[in-house]
Amino acid sequence: MTTYIERFPAEARVIRSTFFTAFIALGIGALFGLLQVLHRTDVHRLVDSADYYHILTIHGVLLALTFTIFFLAGVFTWGLTTSLDRGVVDVRFTWAWYGLMVGGTALAAIPMFGGLIDGIDMSAGVLFTFYAPLQAHPLFYLGLALFIIGTWLAGADWIWTYLAWRRENPDERIPLPTFMVLTTTLFWYLSSLGVAIAVVVFLLPWSLGLLEQVNPLLTRTLFWYFGHPVVYFWLMPTYMLWYVLLPKVAGGKLFSDPLARVVFVLFLLLSTPTGIHHQYLDPGIAEGFKFIAMTNTMFLLLPSLLTAFTVVASVEHGARQRGGTGYLGWLGALPWRDPVFTGMALAGLMFAAAGFSGMVNAGMNINYLVHNTFWIVGHFHLTVGTAVALTFMAVTYWLLPQITGKPIWSRSVGLAQVVTWFVGMTLMSNAMHRGGLSGVPRRTAEPQYENFDFTPAFGTMAELDAGVVIGGSLLFLSAVLFLGNVFVSLTGGKDLTSIPENAYAEALSGAEDGPLILDNLKLWLVIAVLLVVLTYALPIGAIIDRGGLLGPGGSPYPLVVESGRAISIGLGEVVA
Amino acid sequence: MRISPGALLVLIAVSIPFIVQSRTVAAFIGLDMSVWQMIALGTVTISAIILWAVWPEKWLPGRPKLEEG
Ligand code: HEM
Ligand SMILES: [Cu+2]
Numbered sequence: 001m002t003t004y005i006e007r008f009p010a011e012a013r014v015i016r017s018t019f020f021t022a023f024i025a026l027g028i029g030a031l032f033g034l035l036q037v038l039h040r041t042d043v044h045r046l047v048d049s050a051d052y053y054h055i056l057t058i059h060g061v062l063l064a065l066t067f068t069i070f071f072l073a074g075v076f077t078w079g080l081t082t083s084l085d086r087g088v089v090d091v092r093f094t095w096a097w098y099g100l101m102v103g104g105t106a107l108a109a110i111p112m113f114g115g116l117i118d119g120i121d122m123s124a125g126v127l128f129t130f131y132a133p134l135q136a137h138p139l140f141y142l143g144l145a146l147f148i149i150g151t152w153l154a155g156a157d158w159i160w161t162y163l164a165w166r167r168e169n170p171d172e173r174i175p176l177p178t179f180m181v182l183t184t185t186l187f188w189y190l191s192s193l194g195v196a197i198a199v200v201v202f203l204l205p206w207s208l209g210l211l212e213q214v215n216p217l218l219t220r221t222l223f224w225y226f227g228h229p230v231v232y233f234w235l236m237p238t239y240m241l242w243y244v245l246l247p248k249v250a251g252g253k254l255f256s257d258p259l260a261r262v263v264f265v266l267f268l269l270l271s272t273p274t275g276i277h278h279q280y281l282d283p284g285i286a287e288g289f290k291f292i293a294m295t296n297t298m299f300l301l302l303p304s305l306l307t308a309f310t311v312v313a314s315v316e317h318g319a320r321q322r323g324g325t326g327y328l329g330w331l332g333a334l335p336w337r338d339p340v341f342t343g344m345a346l347a348g349l350m351f352a353a354a355g356f357s358g359m360v361n362a363g364m365n366i367n368y369l370v371h372n373t374f375w376i377v378g379h380f381h382l383t384v385g386t387a388v389a390l391t392f393m394a395v396t397y398w399l400l401p402q403i404t405g406k407p408i409w410s411r412s413v414g415l416a417q418v419v420t421w422f423v424g425m426t427l428m429s430n431a432m433h434r435g436g437l438s439g440v441p442r443r444t445a446e447p448q449y450e451n452f453d454f455t456p457a458f459g460t461m462a463e464l465d466a467g468v469v470i471g472g473s474l475l476f477l478s479a480v481l482f483l484g485n486v487f488v489s490l491t492g493g494k495d496l497t498s499i500p501e502n503a504y505a506e507a508l509s510g511a512e513d514g515p516l517i518l519d520n521l522k523l524w525l526v527i528a529v530l531l532v533v534l535t536y537a538l539p540i541g542a543i544i545d546r547g548g549l550l551g552p553g554g555s556p557y558p559l560v561v562e563s564g565r566a567i568s569i570g571l572g573e574v575v576a
Numbered sequence: 577m578r579i580s581p582g583a584l585l586v587l588i589a590v591s592i593p594f595i596v597q598s599r600t601v602a603a604f605i606g607l608d609m610s611v612w613q614m615i616a617l618g619t620v621t622i623s624a625i626i627l628w629a630v631w632p633e634k635w636l637p638g639r640p641k642l643e644e645g
Contacts, residue, residue, distance in 0.1 A: 337582030349590070415582065419589045426593045434600075458603035463611055 004078065004502040010091040011081050013402040014098055018074035019396070019403070021102060022067045023483060027388075029063035030479035030480045032056075036429075037472030040447055041420075041465040047116065053125035054115035054446035060128030061112065064234075064384055066105055071392045072237040073101070073154050076181045078399065079240060080158050082502060083175035087096035094157055101150030104428050107230035108143025111136060127443065131223045132203065132216040133295045141204040148196055173511040176257050177244050177504060183264040184236040185228060186525050190532060191272045194225030202550075215551040217284045218543050224275035225536065232271040236264065241395050242311045242344060246506035249398065250334055251342045252318025255310045257507035258514025263310075265518060266303040269528050270296055273535035280367045292365055296535065297362045304355065311348065317508065329337040339414030343394020345555050346422040348403065354382035357433060372443075375436025378429040386425050393482050394418055400489060401499040409488040413481055420478040428471025431464040440464075577630055584629045588622055594622055 005012040038044040039052060047055060075332045077094070081087055088094050110123070114137070114498050115123030124136035130144070158181050162174075174182070202222075247254045254260065268483050276293035276548055316330055324333025335341045357379040360366050370376060395415045408414060438456045440447050448454075454461050517523070579587070595618040602609040609617075 150640065332579045332583055334583070336580060336586045342582070342586055344584070346589070353593070415585070419585060423592055424591050426596060430593070430596050458599070458608060 002501060003405060003496055003499045004399075005405045006496065007502065008081050008087050011077060011087055011094070014091065014094045015074040015077055015399075015403045017098055018070045018077070019400070021105075022070035022074070022392075023486060025062040025066035025070065025105075027483050028481060029059050029067060030476050032059040032062075036402045037468055039445060042446070042448075043469055047444050049445035051116060051125075053127065054112070054123065054362050055445075057115075057127050058112050061108070063389070065230075066126050067390070068384065068388060069147075069151060070101065072234065073098070073151070074403075075237045075392075075395070075399070076154075076158060076184070078403070079237075079244070079504070080161060080179035080181045082504065083177040084161065086161065086165050086168075088157055089159045091161075091165050094213065094296050096239055097150045097153035097157060099150075100153060102149050104143045104147030104150055106143070107146065108140045110143075110189035111140045129227065130203070131198070131219040132206070132214045135203075135207055135550070138207045139515060140203060141207055144203065145199050147195065148192055148199070149194045151192065152189065153329030155188060158182065158185055163238075175473060175509065176254075176507070179261055179519065180240045180243070180264050182238060182521055183234065183268045183524070186521060187268045187271055187528060188233055190360040190525075190528060191226050191229030191233075194222045194275075195227075198222035198226075208470070211550060213551050215543065215547045215549060217282065217547055218540070218549070218551075220279065220282065220541060221276070221285070221543060223554050224278040225272070226275070227278060228275040229271045230266050231384070234384050236267060238347075238388045238391045239263070239307055241349060241391055242307065242514070243314075244339070245395060245398065246348075246505075247310060247314035247318055248503065249308055249338060249344075250315045250318030251322045252314055252316075252320075252523065254505045254549070255313040255317060256509040256513075258509065258518060259310050260507075261511075261514055261518045263303040263306050265524050266300075266306075268524050269531060270300050270303075272528065273531045274300060277362055277367075280364050281371050284540065284543060285539055289535075292535055294362060294364050296531075301355070301359070308348075314508075315345070331414065337411075337415060339411055339418050340394050340398045342415060343418035344391050344398070345419075346418060347390035347394065350382050350390070350422065350425060351387035354379060354387060357382065370436050372441060373436035374432045374440040374442050375448075377442045378436060381425060381429050381432070386421065386429075390418060390421050390425075393421070396482075396486065400486060402502050404490065405494040405496050405499065406489055406492050407495055407498050408552040409485055409492060417481040417485065417549065418476050418482065420474050423566045424471045424474025424478060426471070427467045428475060431471065433465030434459075435461075435464045437466075445565060456480065578633055579629050584626070587625055587629070591621055591625060592618070 035046055035055055036052075036059060038056070039049070077088070081125070082443050110120075111122040114120035115125050121138065122137040124130075126134040126136045126140070126142035130136065130140070162178055162182060163335040165178075176554075198219050202211070202219055205211045206214045243254055243260050274296045276285060276290055277297045279289055280294075315334065319330035319333045320334045324330030334345075357375070359371060361376065361379060397408050397411065434456055435454070436442075438454045438461075440454055448461075456464060577584075595614065598617060599609045599611075599614045
């Protein structure tokens with residue numbers, strides 16, 4: 001029996017740091033979430049409504065980018081080293097990317113919080129989507145750029161370690177968790193390139209005054225080129241945990257290793273050429289391109305459905321190993337008292353609900369009904385706000401002892417915490433979805449207008465507000481319980497004997513059952529790039545052609561764009 | 577107990593979205609359910625779940641045995 005910290009003490013230290021950074025972001029983000037809920041419903045307005053966007057930016061950035069990405073960087077480092085049974089090549093490099101990510105976050109945080117402090121003349125109320133025409137202080141973009149470079153170096157670290165392992169084990173199949181880390185890293189490189197270009201080439205020079213103006217549609221499109229795949233940057237580590245850890249804590253084995261590989265390959269191929277589905281209502285992008293994005297999006301449902309099937313089959317296998325029988329009776333045999341299992345299971349259940357509202361968002365015509373309404377907020381609090389966030393909190397109860405050597409202070413509090421999150425989100429998200437259907441806008445400090453009342457399909461607005469406030473308060477309580485549990489656990493002493501061995505689920509049908517071509521990452525990467533070029537070259541070319549690289553009337557920079565060459569530049573933009 | 581306390585807790589939690597959405601479904605078929613009616617329905621449902629869970633199995637002769645969790 002060895003725990004992670006005994007086997008990889010140096011790596012455990014880095015993972016601890018990524019987790020703690022993530023938890024600080026979670027704490028502040030959750031507090032600001034509560035403030036938003038109270039502000040929008042006019043229960044209590046702590047800040048002036050004019051400052052609402054500063055709050056919302058901090059909430060969005062700290063939760064959707066900082067919390068998730070720091071945590072997943074730790075999870076990937078754990079999964080890679082555990083499955084390769086090998087440490088990283090040089091832990092100083094690992095600290096370097098962590099340091100760069102922290103430095104970037106800190107730089108971006110200065111103007112983000114500066115907007116709320118009277119004495120500081122900097123602000124970044126541009127929301128976590130930060131495209132033009134909203135403009136932030138240059139430090140915000142600089143911090144973002146450093147943060148992204150940090151994640152690229154993290155990816156390089158994982159690939160480097162994998163290559164070192166490959167030299168030592170030339171004939172072995174890539175272990176599943178490593179395979180998942182590598183496919184995710186590859187599409188992250190591909191997709192984050194778009195946002196890096198938007199930030200470094202356009203937004204940063206613009207905020208510094210070097211550029212007079214930018215083309216808002218272009219920065220939006222480049223953002224969403226990254227903005228959809230980033231969703232999979234959160235989801236793939238979540239899926240990895242559902243595939244390799246959930247069956248283990250359920251007492252069973254993963255149903256099929258090759259199927260899991262197929263899923264990750266599909267995500268590598270399909271997650272990027274879909275971003276335009278966030279722009280169904282953007283003028284300036286032809287319907288045809290939107291239709292292609294919609295088709296790709298619907299294909300993306302396939303790997304998610306495969307995941308649902310594989311994960312449930314694995315869990316059922318676990319339950320039957322534990323003595324469960326019957327059509328549904330096996331459900332009772334699962335370890336429901338374990339917050340690790342229950343948290344992940346409830347997160348998965350909510351993700352199924354999110355799939356339904358997601359399909360509504362993805363349909364070009366029904367999207368018009370819900371676009372930019374509270375419905376969308378209800379939707380992504382089920383995906384990133386629960387499927388991802390709740391899974392991350394639940395696995396903390398498993399991983400924290402591994403990387404600290406200290407047992408969790410109270411597993412019962414942990415169970416109460418994950419259940420509270422589930423119930424809180426049920427109430428908040430339901431009210432948000434319904435509010436959105438009756439036209440309540442998102443990103444609005446005071447959604448009620450004079451001489452106008454929203455009329456929900458049934459019930460009253462006051463009830464919907466109550467749902468949001470009660471749900472949001474339960475969620476905040478849950479976050480406090482989580483952070484408190486972590487904190488008290490850390491103040492406790494080490495007790496390695498009470499911690500399970502560091503391992504992940506074996507597979508009923510192992511890697512050897514899958515064709516070798518699945519592991520040909522170069523091939524998949526080339527196809528992924530081709531798909532991206534096919535879906536994005538023409539729309540980006542058209543946007544530049546019509547509006548200019550820097551918008552109508554903008555002086556050409558850094559190259560002269562003529563109508564005919566726009567497409568090839570658009571192409572270069574994407575492949576470069 | 578028919579199921580473990582942990583399973584009971586989760587069962588109650590999972591019933592909540594169904595109770596909340598029962599109102600949506602009711603509205604869909606033209607039944608206007610007030611919040612209080614929904615809460616009453618929820619209380620009844622959850623009480624029934626608890627009662628079912630704690631009822632000793634052997635008091636119901638003739639029923640197929642459900643698995644213990
Ligand atoms: C304590 C729990 C939480 C509460 C009470 C909460 C509440 C809210 C509310 C009310 C909004 C909408 C504000 C508006 O549109 O005017 C919002 C937006 C958002 N939330 Fe949360 N949230 C919570 C947790 C989370 C988590 C865990 C995540 C992700 C990991 C998350 C990510 C986001 C994002 C990305 C936005 C959109 C920001 C924007 O429109 O720019 N939230 N949240
Ligand atoms: Cu998307």
